[in-house]
Amino acid sequence: MSHLLSELPLARFEVDRAAYLRSRPDWLTEIWTQDSTRVLVVNDGKIPVTDDLSLILTKPGHFNLLSAQVAEDISLLGVTSEHTYLVYFTTNDQLSEASWVSLRDVGAQLSALDVGLATSATALGAWHENHKYCAKCGASTIVSAAGWSRTCSMEKTEHYPRTEPAMIVAVQDQAGRILLGRRKQWADSWFSTLAGFVEAGESAESCVIREVFEESGITIDPNTLQYLGSQPWPFPASLMLGYRATAISTDLKSDDDEMAEVKWFSRSEFIAACESKGLQLPNQTTIAWHLIQAWFGEDMPTTWCR
Ligand SMILES: [Zn+2]
Structure with missing residues (x-):
């Protein structure tokens, strides 16, 4: 198998980012007065959704006026043939009918248009929040x-806006077992594929090899390393690079500070553990779910996630 993972939830994006509009001095005044403009309110990092998980978008007229202070908290997300989309960052609940949720909990359930807007908005909001002063x-x-x-x-x-590359990898052994790990702060049943941030001056491939060894004591065969795709993970600023690889050793030893436990799962052990809730996977919005599913070879029941 050599194909990339298709349609990772947060990789979906349908609007034109319209970078040419960003440098116009009067861009906001112009867009704010258009009837076709829609505003996504992001409230303390949370996005507003309806009960059936559609993103709630409002018209500029919903807000009383465009003051200089409000304008400071508005960013341009992009345009489609129908609408121009803005995001307004606030810490006041502006929409009484909304449920305020985290993108990480609902990303896989949102439409492609909605998830693209929400992912860019969440990433930009986190960056603004953390970069109010010159480094x-x-x-x-x-x-x-x-x-x-x-x-x-x-x-x-x-x-x-900075993006921090991180790698995540589905490691299997020669017998086809998958390697999953549990972080120290996780519940006993929570396992996922191994992951870590790319360090300064390091390639993504070297990072995969290093992190797998640090977290599990396993050596992977560099020739089996295969890139499967990426998705942004804006909590606050990661770009997850997904890989698969085959191990040339099977003896586990973790002296890593982050991991409580690492384990091999055969397909039958994996199914039994998931069915008994002894193993609970990251949700469908994560790239981990999709890497594990690619190893599993067929759609996994959603009851297997946390
Ligand atoms: Zn400066």
Whole structure:
């Protein structure tokens, strides 16, 4: 099998990011007054959804006025043939009919249009929240480029949203068993594929080999390393790079600070553990679910996730 994982939940994106609009000085005034404009309110990192998990989008008229303070908290998400989409970051609940949820809990259930908007909005919101000051000189930064940049108020340097690459890998042994691990802060039944951040000056491939060895003591055959796809994971800023690989050793030893336990599961052990709830997988929004499902070879019941 050599194909990439298709349609990872948070990788879906249907709007044109319309970067050409970001540099127009009057972009917001123009867009705010269009009847076709829709605003996604992000409230303290949570997104508003209806009971049947559609994203709630409002017209600019819902908000009383566009003050300078409000404008500072608005970013441009993109355009379709029908609408222009903005996100408004706030910590006030602005929509009484909404359920406020985390994208990580509902991403797989949202439509492609909704999930693309919500993923970009969540990522941008987390970045703005954590980059109010210049990393170089410490002065405050000001939102620019329709929310896609912040400018240092002293040096006038531009700072752009950062993405932190992380790898995640489904390791199997020569007998086809899958390697799953449990982090120290997780419940006894929670297991997932091994994952870790790419370090400074490191390639993604080297990171896979290093992290697997650190977390499990397993050596993987570099020639079997296969890239399967990526999806953003904006909690707050990761890009998950998904791989599969085959181990050349099977003896587990974890002296890693992060892992409580690592285990091999044969297909029958895996099914039995999932059915008995002794093994509970990350939800369908995660790339881990899809990597494990690719190993399993068929659709897994949703009752197997946490
Ligand atoms: Zn600065």
